[in-house]
Amino acid sequence: MKPMLIAPVALTALLGACADMGANVDPILDGQPTAQFQSELSACRSLARNQSQLDHETMAAAAMGAGIGGILGKVDDEGNALGGAAIGALAGAAAGASEASDTRETIVLNCLRGRGHAVVN
Template sequence: MKPILIAPAAMTALLGACADMGTKVDPILDGQPTAQFHSDLSACRSLARNQSQLDHETMAAAVLGAGLGGVLGEVDDDGDALGGAVAGALAGAAMGASEASDTREAIVLNCLRGRGHAVVN
């Protein structure tokens, strides 16, 4: 398969695998959960899940990774710019998706705190 076709397929697979990342956090509570806790946890996870993994920061990280990978691939005697750009874009997208996952986890925890639950982490 040509590298130009691999990049979109790999990017789609990466983001598909990350669809629930950050929303499956199991918060630590200070005390016993209230009767409303599980319902609120489900609602907060749904809220976090609605935050896109493919945001501006993820796209910027993928573009930056593609640029750096392309340059490094061109400079390397055995490498090529296209292969480096594909690898760099995937690495950048993975980094951006990881940051988006951290944001989603924070959304879940802050949402629970906002609903009155004593969340430690």
């Protein structure tokens, strides 16, 4: 398979695999959960899942990774710019998806805190 085709397929698979990351956090509570905790946890997770994984920051990280990878691939005697760009784009997208996952986890925890739950992490 050519590098130009591999990159979009791998990027789609990567982002699909990360679709629920962060939103499925299991918060630690200081004390016993209230009667409405499970329904509010579900609502907070839903709110976090609605945050796009493929946002502007993830796209920018993928583009920056592609640029750096392309330059490094061109400089390497045995590499090529296209292959380097594809690998760089995947690395950048992975970094962006990881950041989006952290953001989703923060959304869940802050949402629960905002609803009055004593969330430790």
